[in-house]
Amino acid sequence: MKASINARAMCALFASVSSIGLSPLVQAQTDGMDIIVTAQKRSQSLQDVSVAVSAVSGDQLANAGVSNLQDIQQLVPSVTFGNDFNQAKVFIRGVGANTSTTGSSTGVALHVDGAYVARAEAQLTSLFDLERVEVLRGPQGSLYGRNAVGGSINLITAKPTADFAGYARIGYGNYNAMTAEAAVGGPIVDAIRFRLAGKVEARDGYGGNPFKGGSDVDDLFRYMVRGQVHLIASDKVDFLLSGEYFRQNDNSGAVHYRGPAFPGVPRLAPTGTGGFATNPRDLGSDEPPSVDTTSYSVTGTLNIELSDAFSIGNITNYRDFKTQLIQDLDGSALVATLPNSTSIQTRTIDAQQFSNELQFKYDSAIVKGVVGLYYFHERQRPRDQVGLSSTNDLASNITVLATRPTFVDNVAAPVGSVTLAEALAMCNFPAGTSPNRVCLKSSLGTRAYAAFGQLNFDMGEAFGLNGVSLKLGGRYSHEKVDSANPSIILTANGNPAVAQVRKTTVAGTYREKTFKDFTPEIGLQWQPNRDLLLYYTYSEGFKAGSGENAAGSTTIVRPEKMKNHELGIKAELLDRRLQINLAAYHYKLDDLQINKTIGGGPAGFTTIFENAAKTSATGVEADLMARPVDGVRLRGSLSYTDSKYDDFITVDPLNPVNVAQAGQPAYNPVTNPDPTAFGAPCGAGALNANAPCNIQLAGNPTRNSPTWAYSAGIEVDLPVLTETGTLTLSGDMSGKSNVYFTEFKRLVEGTRAYTMFDASLRWIDRTDTVTASLWIKNINNTLRESSTFAISTGRIIGVTYLPPRTYGMTLGYKF
Numbered sequence: 001m002k003a004s005i006n007a008r009a010m011c012a013l014f015a016s017v018s019s020i021g022l023s024p025l026v027q028a029q030t031d032g033m034d035i036i037v038t039a040q041k042r043s044q045s046l047q048d049v050s051v052a053v054s055a056v057s058g059d060q061l062a063n064a065g066v067s068n069l070q071d072i073q074q075l076v077p078s079v080t081f082g083n084d085f086n087q088a089k090v091f092i093r094g095v096g097a098n099t100s101t102t103g104s105s106t107g108v109a110l111h112v113d114g115a116y117v118a119r120a121e122a123q124l125t126s127l128f129d130l131e132r133v134e135v136l137r138g139p140q141g142s143l144y145g146r147n148a149v150g151g152s153i154n155l156i157t158a159k160p161t162a163d164f165a166g167y168a169r170i171g172y173g174n175y176n177a178m179t180a181e182a183a184v185g186g187p188i189v190d191a192i193r194f195r196l197a198g199k200v201e202a203r204d205g206y207g208g209n210p211f212k213g214g215s216d217v218d219d220l221f222r223y224m225v226r227g228q229v230h231l232i233a234s235d236k237v238d239f240l241l242s243g244e245y246f247r248q249n250d251n252s253g254a255v256h257y258r259g260p261a262f263p264g265v266p267r268l269a270p271t272g273t274g275g276f277a278t279n280p281r282d283l284g285s286d287e288p289p290s291v292d293t294t295s296y297s298v299t300g301t302l303n304i305e306l307s308d309a310f311s312i313g314n315i316t317n318y319r320d321f322k323t324q325l326i327q328d329l330d331g332s333a334l335v336a337t338l339p340n341s342t343s344i345q346t347r348t349i350d351a352q353q354f355s356n357e358l359q360f361k362y363d364s365a366i367v368k369g370v371v372g373l374y375y376f377h378e379r380q381r382p383r384d385q386v387g388l389s390s391t392n393d394l395a396s397n398i399t400v401l402a403t404r405p406t407f408v409d410n411v412a413a414p415v416g417s418v419t420l421a422e423a424l425a426m427c428n429f430p431a432g433t434s435p436n437r438v439c440l441k442s443s444l445g446t447r448a449y450a451a452f453g454q455l456n457f458d459m460g461e462a463f464g465l466n467g468v469s470l471k472l473g474g475r476y477s478h479e480k481v482d483s484a485n486p487s488i489i490l491t492a493n494g495n496p497a498v499a500q501v502r503k504t505t506v507a508g509t510y511r512e513k514t515f516k517d518f519t520p521e522i523g524l525q526w527q528p529n530r531d532l533l534l535y536y537t538y539s540e541g542f543k544a545g546s547g548e549n550a551a552g553s554t555t556i557v558r559p560e561k562m563k564n565h566e567l568g569i570k571a572e573l574l575d576r577r578l579q580i581n582l583a584a585y586h587y588k589l590d591d592l593q594i595n596k597t598i599g600g601g602p603a604g605f606t607t608i609f610e611n612a613a614k615t616s617a618t619g620v621e622a623d624l625m626a627r628p629v630d631g632v633r634l635r636g637s638l639s640y641t642d643s644k645y646d647d648f649i650t651v652d653p654l655n656p657v658n659v660a661q662a663g664q665p666a667y668n669p670v671t672n673p674d675p676t677a678f679g680a681p682c683g684a685g686a687l688n689a690n691a692p693c694n695i696q697l698a699g700n701p702t703r704n705s706p707t708w709a710y711s712a713g714i715e716v717d718l719p720v721l722t723e724t725g726t727l728t729l730s731g732d733m734s735g736k737s738n739v740y741f742t743e744f745k746r747l748v749e750g751t752r753a754y755t756m757f758d759a760s761l762r763w764i765d766r767t768d769t770v771t772a773s774l775w776i777k778n779i780n781n782t783l784r785e786s787s788t789f790a791i792s793t794g795r796i797i798g799v800t801y802l803p804p805r806t807y808g809m810t811l812g813y814k815f
Contacts, residue, residue: 037134038156040454041114041143041370042361047570050471050525050535052137052583052621054078054637058130058158062169063762064713064732065775067179067201068126069110069153070786070802074734074758076135077709078621078639079153082741082787084800085347086253086291086325088123089787092137093585094617094643094705095150095562099595100789101607102349102382103444103483104546107560109140109148112155113242115299115317116146118353118378118446122295122321125246126224129183129197131156137621138585139541139564141519142454142473146376149541149562149589159240160185160193160230165815169771173808177203177220191232198225205251206804207281209288211333215251217283222248222293236305246295254289255798256280257331259748261790265656265676267664268599270795271340272332280783281801284333287344287389293323313359324348326390330794336388338396339663341493341604342437343793346383346390348428353378366461371453380444382549385427386603386793387436387494396496397423397434404490406501409508418488418503426488437494438603440487442549443506448479454521471523471537481556482512483547491602492662502602504552513556517542531572539564541589548595550607558611562589579625586618588646592702594743597792598653600660600678605792610650612743615702617643631717636710643705645743648697649687652744653790657682657691667691700745706736706753725765732758741788748797751785756802771812781805 035046035055046055054076056066066072069088070081080096082089089097090108097106097120110117117123127133133155140148164186171179178200185195200223205216224246231239257276262268270276275284283289297319305311330336330343359372387393401420406413423435454473459465484506492499519542525535541562548555564587571580591611598606619641626634651658656676660666667677667690674680682693701707711734718727735755742749760775781804789798 035132037132038154041359042363042368047533047572047579048527050523050533050537050568052566052568052581052585054135054137054623056133056135058132061127061130061133063730063760065758065760065777066127069123072133072135072153074711074732075637077637077711077734077736078137078641079135080704080706080709080736080739082704082800083124084255084787084789084798086124086323087120089120089704090123090153091704092135092151093587093619094615094641094702095589096704098593098703099548099609101548101550101595101609102347103380103442103549104593104595104609105147105543107147107543108150109144109146109152110155111144111152112244112297113157113299113301114315114357115297115319116355116376117319119321119349119351119380121293121323121349122319125295126199126201126222127155128181128199128224129158129226131158137583138566139519139539139562139587141539141541142452142475142521143370145374145450145452145475145477145519145542146448147543149543149560157226157228157242158183158195158197160195160228162187162193167812167814169810169812171808171810173203173806175203175206175806177806177808179810185228193230193232195228196225199223206801207256207277207279207283209285209333210277210279210282211275211284212288215288217254217289218252218281219250220252221250222246238303240301242299242301244297246293248291248293251288251290253291253325254283254285254327255331255789255791255800256283258785258788258797258799261654261795261797262656262659267661267674267676268656268659268795270330270332271336271343272330272334272794272796275332275334280799281804284331285328286333286335287326287328289327291323291325295319295321295323309362309364311361313361315355315357315359317353317355319353321351322349329386329791329798331791331796331798332794338394338495339493341793342386342388342393344387344389345793346385346436348383349380350382351378351380366458367455368458369453369455371455372451374448374450374452376446376448378446380442382442382444383428384438384440384442384549385436386438391429391433393434393436394494395434397437397490397494399496400490400494400499401435401501404496404499404501406503408503409505413503418501423488426486435488437490438487438551439489440485440549440551443484444547444549445482446479446544446546448477448544450475450477452476467527467529469525469527471521471525473521475519477517477519477542477544478514479544480512480514481544481546482510483553483556484510485549485551485553487551489551489602493604495662498663500602509552509554511547511554511556513545515544515559517559517561531576533568533570535568537566537568539566543593546593548607548609550609551603553607553609555609557593557609558591560589560591560593562587577627581623583621584619586616588614588616590614594703596653596742596790598651598658599792599795604662608651612645613647613649615643615645615648617641617702617705619643633715634713636712639709641705641707641709643702645697645700645702648700648743649694650697650743651692651694653792654744655691655693658693659792697743700743701740703741703743704739706739708737710735721763725763728762728764730760730762741785742790749788749790754782754784756780756782769813769815771810773810775810776805776807778803778805
């Protein structure tokens with residue numbers, strides 16, 4: 001993005017927000033190092049919650065420069081974040097999003113003010129005007145249910161306040177980065193309060209396309225706004241209405257070229273050889289990569305206090321999400337010509353979701369808890385297509401439709417029975433153009449019902465066992481999923497000499513399945529004094545089966561199910577100047593849902609969506625916060641995870657003998673004895689003689705599961721300029737051991753161990769009104785991958801990267 005775009009970004013925010021006024025940051029309720037959280041859907045001190053949870057206040061987020069979920073892993077090392085194909089891949093304790101096709105569910109749930117966000121693509125939005133972020137680790141089956149097998153990340157937004165107040169922040173950094181954020185709120189009348197917040201982010205690209213004049217790659221331009229109205233009917237009844245809008249339009253989201261998928265195998269050489277960028281942050285591409293996203297959400301939260309002990313709550317949410325990703329799947333600026341495959345991918349998602357959660361809360365001396373009913377419905381209509389460009393294709397594709405053998409749902413049909421108009425409609429192209437060689441228009445639906453509850457019994461009040469409490473919870477889930485994957489494919493890359501026309505229909509691909517499950521939870525905690533808590537929890541997690549958006553697919557995989565044991569200690573020592581939280585866990589997970597693509601099939605690539613039979617993990621986590629002396633604050637976190645496959649038989653997409661390509665002969669010991677040919681003999685360790693070769697991956701680490709992850713930070717209030725305010729120097733470090741992005745334990749599809757360092761110098765005036773800071777992130781400019789993907793179309797390893805070194809300054813004002 002250029003400077004003119006950044007100027008437009010600033011105008012967009014201040015025209016909508018700053019002209020109204022400014023307000024103070026609304027922070028998490030704190031008492032020293034104590035943070036009030038709602039991890040168990042009722043307000044509790046973080047140290048009183050028998051759950052492994054990390055809470056980050058709004059101030060901490062701002063001071064650390066956290067602007068999206070990817071940045072959260074700097075503060076909470078048990079979180080691992082990656083992204084590819086415009087999807088967030090959040091992992092906690094080795095569990096997360098193991099697919100790159102849209103439609104399937106994530107393994108870590110995201111909630112905004114209690115409302116579930118289903119799409120992984122929708123989790124890439126920015127964080128702004130938050131009171132706090134809560135990261136719950138481990139299965140949250142009882143209270144959060146849907147797809148919280150690995151945990152849940154809860155975003156709690158700042159709410160309207162009783163006093164008129166506001167804030168604004170503006171920042172500038174390298175890559176011509178400009179950020180502005182502001183919020184204003186207060187009473188309209190005594191019974192009505194409001195809050196309006198907005199944010200704009202814009203910068204130039206971290207790289208460019210050297211074959212297209214250096215045009216930006218991985219730049220950023222997005223803006224968002226949130227409005228809230230709080231109606232207070234009485235001291236016992238209130239209703240909060242919240243609306244949020246998000247818009248992004250930039251040249252980000254594309255995977256870069258990392259290397260060939262099949263080095264030394266001439267028949268499977270990359271199709272884009274000659275057009276690859278040499279700088280890893282650059283990208284060669286026929287067509288500029290782009291992300292175009294529009295999303296809005298409306299949430300209504302009703303609270304009714306019927307008595308001192310009993311209350312009712314209801315959260316209703318509707319979310320509309322649309323996004324389009326365009327990227328070149330050969331990672332090259334070389335324009336493909338037949339017989340090689342054309343490679344521009346256009347992925348469009350149109351999804352709507354509705355949810356409602358009704359809660360009944362009870363709070364007495366003996367029993368505290370919540371029970372409720374939950375409903376969720378989502379309909380996705382993703383399109384996926386591959387061809388010469390996102391708007392047109394080779395004229396010869398029209399000839400293929402009219403003259404080549406045709407099949408409908410694998411049954412021979414008259415030549416020409418798939419018309420040009422039908423193909424253009426499938427690709428969403430206008431008349432007068434030529435259709436892409438692969439066009440898919442899926443319909444994926446989910447309808448879920450649940451009844452849930454969690455009750456905490458004070459055994460001291462009931463039986464004299466002082467400090468002991470018993471937690472009982474459970475959730476019954478009933479989910480129905482359906483999928484249909486109509487498509488039109490011109491095989492053999494649309495080569496008019498040999499191609500076929502293959503069509504699949506809604507009727508031929510429609511499938512539906514119903515899944516039911518009960519996930520119990522039982523826990524015991526002992527709190528001998530206000531500064532020490534010990535707990536044990538047994539919990540289960542459930543993630544329903546789901547379909548995928550793949551041409552002609554009828555796959556709906558089995559559900560994931562987890563059984564988890566956890567021990568924890570939370571302690572405050574040295575007159576509460578030192579806080580130490582420890583958690584140890586062990587779980588077994590059956591039927592992990594996993595996705596990959598392999599070369600071959602009508603489209604030139606085949607999507608595999610399957611269940612890994614069994615995985616397990618054992619881990620330990622430690623969190624520390626300390627105030628050794630006034631003016632010095634320390635924090636540290638350490639995570640050890642031993643997460644592995646116990647039983648997983650699959651095929652390797654990077655073994656050339658598993659890869660068939662149009663026009664290439666299969667292995668024959670006499671006529672084609674090439675040991676890399678499709679169907680050649682399998683090597684040692686395979687479970688069958690000839691390809692495709694099944695292999696057992698038991699013992700390999702699961703995806704995105706570093707053995708070690710850590711972070712540490714220090715803040716020191718310097719004894720200078722004390723007559724005008726407080727000058728604070730801070731430093732942070734975070735790192736991970738080797739991370740493998742696939743199940744095959746190879747660093748060509750992973751990232752080496754790393755440690756990154758950040759620092760800042762922040763000044764706050766004596767009235768806590770004006771702030772100024774200088775900051776730098778990734779000081780050593782470490783280049784590390786955030787995700788990889790074996791791309792069958794271009795026969796390459798694609799990659800996305802963590803941000804490079806960034807630095808700048810931020811000014812803030814509040815009153």
